[in-house]
Amino acid sequence: MTHQYPALxxxxxxxxxxxxxxITAPGKGILAADESTGSMGxxxxxxxxxxxxENRRRYRQLLFTADQRIDSCIGGVIFFHETLxxxxxxxxxxxxxxxxxxxxxxxxxxxxxxxLAGTDGExxxxxxxxxxxxxxxxxxxxxxxxxxxSVLKISENTPSELAIMENAxxxxxxxxxxxxxxxxxxxxxxxxxxxEHDLKRCQYVSEKVLAAVYKALSDHHVYLxxxxxxxxxxxxxxxxxxxxxxxxxxxxxxxxxxxxVPPAVTGVTFLSGGQSEEDASINLNAINNxxxxxxxxxxxxxxxxLQASALxxxxxxxxxxxxxxxxxxxxxxANSQAALGKYQSSGSGTAAGKSLYVENHAY
Amino acid sequence: xxxxxxxxxxxxxxxxxxxxxxIVSPGKGILAADESVGSMAxxxxxxxxxxxxENRRQYRQILxxxxxxxxGCIGGIIFFHETLxxxxxxxxxxxKMIxxxxxxxxxxxxxxxxxLAGTFGExxxxxxxxxxxxxxxxxxxxxxxxxxxxxxxVSETNPSTLAITENAxxxxxxxxxxxxHxxxxxxxxxxxxxxDHDLKRSQCITEKVLTAVYKAMSDHHVYLxxxxxxxxxxxxxxxxxTKxxxxxxxxxxxxxxxxxVPPAVTGVAFLSGGQSEEEATVHLNAINNxxxxxxxxxxxxxxxxLQASALxxxxxxxxxxxxxxxxxxxxxxANSLASQGKYxxxxxNYTDAGQxxxxxxxxx
Numbered sequence: 001m002t003h004q005y006p007a008l009x010x011x012x013x014x015x016x017x018x019x020x021x022x023i024t025a026p027g028k029g030i031l032a033a034d035e036s037t038g039s040m041g042x043x044x045x046x047x048x049x050x051x052x053x054e055n056r057r058r059y060r061q062l063l064f065t066a067d068q069r070i071d072s073c074i075g076g077v078i079f080f081h082e083t084l085x086x087x088x089x090x091x092x093x094x095x096x097x098x099x100x101x102x103x104x105x106x107x108x109x110x111x112x113x114x115x116l117a118g119t120d121g122e123x124x125x126x127x128x129x130x131x132x133x134x135x136x137x138x139x140x141x142x143x144x145x146x147x148x149x150s151v152l153k154i155s156e157n158t159p160s161e162l163a164i165m166e167n168a169x170x171x172x173x174x175x176x177x178x179x180x181x182x183x184x185x186x187x188x189x190x191x192x193x194x195x196e197h198d199l200k201r202c203q204y205v206s207e208k209v210l211a212a213v214y215k216a217l218s219d220h221h222v223y224l225x226x227x228x229x230x231x232x233x234x235x236x237x238x239x240x241x242x243x244x245x246x247x248x249x250x251x252x253x254x255x256x257x258x259x260x261v262p263p264a265v266t267g268v269t270f271l272s273g274g275q276s277e278e279d280a281s282i283n284l285n286a287i288n289n290x291x292x293x294x295x296x297x298x299x300x301x302x303x304x305x306l307q308a309s310a311l312x313x314x315x316x317x318x319x320x321x322x323x324x325x326x327x328x329x330x331x332x333x334a335n336s337q338a339a340l341g342k343y344q345s346s347g348s349g350t351a352a353g354k355s356l357y358v359e360n361h362a363y
Numbered sequence: 364x365x366x367x368x369x370x371x372x373x374x375x376x377x378x379x380x381x382x383x384x385x386i387v388s389p390g391k392g393i394l395a396a397d398e399s400v401g402s403m404a405x406x407x408x409x410x411x412x413x414x415x416x417e418n419r420r421q422y423r424q425i426l427x428x429x430x431x432x433x434x435g436c437i438g439g440i441i442f443f444h445e446t447l448x449x450x451x452x453x454x455x456x457x458x459k460m461i462x463x464x465x466x467x468x469x470x471x472x473x474x475x476x477x478x479l480a481g482t483f484g485e486x487x488x489x490x491x492x493x494x495x496x497x498x499x500x501x502x503x504x505x506x507x508x509x510x511x512x513x514x515x516x517v518s519e520t521n522p523s524t525l526a527i528t529e530n531a532x533x534x535x536x537x538x539x540x541x542x543x544h545x546x547x548x549x550x551x552x553x554x555x556x557x558x559d560h561d562l563k564r565s566q567c568i569t570e571k572v573l574t575a576v577y578k579a580m581s582d583h584h585v586y587l588x589x590x591x592x593x594x595x596x597x598x599x600x601x602x603x604x605t606k607x608x609x610x611x612x613x614x615x616x617x618x619x620x621x622x623x624v625p626p627a628v629t630g631v632a633f634l635s636g637g638q639s640e641e642e643a644t645v646h647l648n649a650i651n652n653x654x655x656x657x658x659x660x661x662x663x664x665x666x667x668x669l670q671a672s673a674l675x676x677x678x679x680x681x682x683x684x685x686x687x688x689x690x691x692x693x694x695x696x697a698n699s700l701a702s703q704g705k706y707x708x709x710x711x712n713y714t715d716a717g718q719x720x721x722x723x724x725x726x727x
Binding site: 004200201204207208211212214215218219224255257258259260261262263264293294295 | 367563564567570571574575577578581582587618620621622623624625626627656657658
């Protein structure tokens, strides 16, 4: 390990860091609109919309054409591959539309989870094959950041050492390849909320997982300032009988991060997991008000927690598009405030309070 | 790894965390007065003093009898075993003298380096045997923190992966045992400045070493808030042809720490290594003025850089004792200022510490 063969030039590092900073500029977070075709089926079915390419296009369009109010709330949008090459009704490419608004374009690059033989239902994530070429192409097509999701589960026997180590390693390989192509990697080691474990257990597991992630990133010579972390918040399992306050969640989350995430990491963009829109905002707000020193940006990378009300308002109808867009803008503004620690909850949004937890969720 | 079997109770964690905070409270650092008998031989030989137990006692007395001016500068003193049980001329135990000043007592607990077979001159550090019992005893005898030094060298082939993982592991075992006894472990993974490597190389190696250290700490369930880190500053090797200014050293050091040291670590107390007293102080000051976000306290744990002038003033003569103590107090005060980024004095050009231009020397 003795010599350093520089992985990146100074210019490359500067570009990566600036992209990461732009995405997580104060008050800004990420819209995760990268649901795969399968996942979109799960979103569209409950509102009675057929899962066609056109319907997926129309749905993303109502998010991407939100007015300038979101420009100060959304620093980046994560796309699914199909969406990157779709256009608005009047023929404007979605990626160009977003980029021209000053919002950074991101792309989901993993190819889903696959089983780890010999474990109790654990997985790793595939997608490394040809990733370098794909990144180069995505960069040409307007993307400046990427996302890769690894999944861990808590149970009596899990997460196992293998699952932790293997997922940390694959995240580090992905991150290394992205950076070579001028793409900021969002590193997502999601620990699912399924289970009856308490807050302490979740915190403990989160700390172990994140420690392994950052060791792997170091081993793979990843430039931390040019990365973002997308972790779960630390919460009790969904079936845990003990309820905890937002402040307890915030304290457990920030403590776990303080013990594992080096200050060089530019930003932490939380996933919402199964949380309702409102809880996701209130928890993010509590995190930003936590009195411990927090040297990274702490913001959102929400999918369901930004879109649930919008989906419900739309229900596939042309006449409801504007109302749906308004619901999205409302959540974007709420989370922007939460990222600044200034969110005042008012229980707004038709689906805002409803838990979005779906058992054994597999995107 | 799935379940947590709590290593420490809430009360134990609180005690450790508070002790760590007190050692490095704002403006305070550590006097490393834990030179082994062998190391003291080298120090005393340089000033023509015989290396006897009595001379070592008299010398430490010079440091420990410094007046109240050091109470705001020194948060803790690291003792060598022998010194922990020595007294002043008037029969007051050194430990009592120190504690009565509000300064915390620490104890060096490692038993020196031993070779790692199959490596190119690399070492690990021994001292784990019976460490638990020793810690329990030291706690009774007044110590609330400990120090353990590991050593790594830079060369064409070093440090090797084995040296890094082995030393990180032994530091984590030591830390775990200390915490069980209410003793705050100071973790010292020193990378020697010997060699002709440049600043970038030193930074790269420091980052790899510290990452391994904190992974080991996590694996061994060490409570980070109840620890302190004692690293080398990031500097070029002694024989490196390129010279670097304090801002470059500061930027490289802070960048390396930002990439590896979790914010939960209460404080970083730098070792001075081969630096002169002035160099060490100026570097510490530059580090504290570095414009990057630094969520840990950045202070000092200096041996030679606090004592060199005092030793030279003393030279073993009773009539020089007060003068020697004054030299030590001056260095303590200078480093106290440096730990707050407010050091402006000395025989150097740095009268305008706050206006250094760091921007041009960002360490990528």
